[in-house]
Amino acid sequence: MDVEQSAGIFGASDAAETGKKKQSDRSIAEDRSIGHGENDLLGGEKVDAVLAAKMVLVNDTIDEIGFTPHHWKLFCLNGFGYAVDSLILLIQSIISTQARKEFHPGYATGLTIAVYVGMLVGAIFWGFSADIIGRRFAFNVSLFVSSIFTVVAGASPSWVTLGLFVCLSAFGAGGNLVLDTTVFLEYLPSRDQWLLTLMAAWWGLGQLIAGLFAWGFLPNYSCEDAADCTRHNNQGWRYIWYTSGAFVFVLSILRITIIRLEETPKFLLTEGRDADALRVLQNIATKYQRPCSLTLERLEACGTTQTRSTSAVGLSQRLISPKEVFLHLQGLYATRRMGWSTTLVWFSWLLIGLAYPLYNVFLPTYLATRGASFGQSSQYITWRNYAINNTCSIFGPVVAGFMCRSRWFWGRRGTMIIGALITMVFFFCYTQVRTASQNLGFTCAISFCLNIYYGTLYAYTPEVFPSAHRGTGNGVAIGLNRIMGIVSAVVGNAANTNTPVPIFICAALYIVMAIVAAAFPFEPYGRRSS
Secondary structure: OHHHHHHHHHHHHHHHHHHHHHHHHHHHHHHHHHHHHHEOOOOOOOHHHHHHHHHHHHHHHHHOOOOOHHHHHHHHHHHHHHHHHHHHHHHHHHHHHHHHHHHOOOOOOHHHHHHHHHHHHHHHHHHHHHHOOOHHHHHHHHHHHHHHHHHHOOOOOOHHHHHHHHHHHHHHHHHHHHHHHHHHHHOOOHOOOOOHHHHHHHHHHHHHHHHHHHHHHHOOOOOOOHOOOOOOOHHHHHHHEEEEEEEHHHHHHHHHOOOOOOOHHHHHHHOOOHHHHHHHHHHHHHHOOOOOOOOHHHHHHHOOOOHHHOOOOOOOHHOHHHHHHHHHHHHOOOOHHHHHHHHHHHHHHHHHHHHHHHHOOHHHHHHHHHHHHHHOOHHHHHHHHHHHHHHHHHHHHHHHHHOOOOOOHHHHHHHHHHHHHHHHHHHHHHHOOOHHHHHHHHHHHHHHHHHHHHHHHHHHHHHHHOOOHHHHHHHHHHHHHHHHHHHHHHHHHHHHOOOOHHHHHHHHHHHHHHHHHHHOOOOOOOOEOO
């Protein structure tokens, strides 16, 4: 046997061994996917087998690393977005009465329409961009944009100008409900996904802060008679905007100083950036001295993910391509079950988008008229009750979080059903209120129970969407919610919100929400999101 023949034989042998090793690695990845992928929520809806196998490996690694201080930071920093969203939404309803006295507008609910238009555009813009350019940009920028226009809104010289800056501040805040849950979920270990529901407590905290600002400024710095109302004697509502803007600005600074957020591993995975996804996970594991057994070889052994990154299309082209948006929408309907789930989730957001503003956004009107009928017409009592009511709303998501992690309440779907039905009961009871104490008690009970449903829906929505299209699905859901908020403003302008009719409508809507929650095809309890 000559040297060349020998080299050829050993070369063939080496090639065979290399081929066997690659096949072995691929088999290991497939076995791991089969062994652990069954616990994945969308494991039976495999559209891209390669991406599904890689997602299982990343989920296993996140579970292996476990919950760290990094996750607590994300819980708080993403919670800031929840708080700011509710803060901006409620401030416009709080100050609208005093602003109307000063500006004498032709359309009374113009500010409500402005804030919902801003949040609608913000949800769509930040939601779609999250799936196209990533989560990090919106996380770092959105609160800063909101803070600037919130401060400027306080200096508005006219009703139209005020509406414009309210809209712009809402645009910045509007993307937070889309991104906050997405970012937090894509770092969370599976056993801690219930914290996504608990994070909605920040929403109630934002409401409380808005109520406290109103309680502090409006009773002391507001005019009483619209005929004598000027900028000089009606500074209270402006002080609320200034203070809120400064508060949001501080939160935006904390977001970029406490943590240097990197793109989530799951987003990087859908972009075909396996090495970057692995690096992010290894950085967390190294910093907090946690194990991380995942290797790049194991990810690559699963195959090549078909993504936009593998095409010749540049980023600038992808950003303006309607086809890009359509592909993400199409991904939410990749299978019949996923399509049914997407439709029901979006329908739920439509329903809550009408029910929530009809009650909460016009709650100051209810409290004022009810208070007057009970002999409590002072602004101090009205805003004191408003602050107490918003305090109660913080604890709804806290209870919902613990319900979601228990089999006794049938997971997320059961929690939503229970929350919706109990809220419906209290809505009907509220129409029979006859005393001031009953008025305060029932509004507090409604805020508490309403947020059991709302907080759970916030968490459920990103959990049932695939990671590659999560931002789009969330953005459309929040966008539909905002559209119905605009509708509620039109209804509020045309109808008499001093009557109990909106309360009856809200109660009926919550019955429908409970039915829809029962029809959801996916239950995230004990399962892992993609």
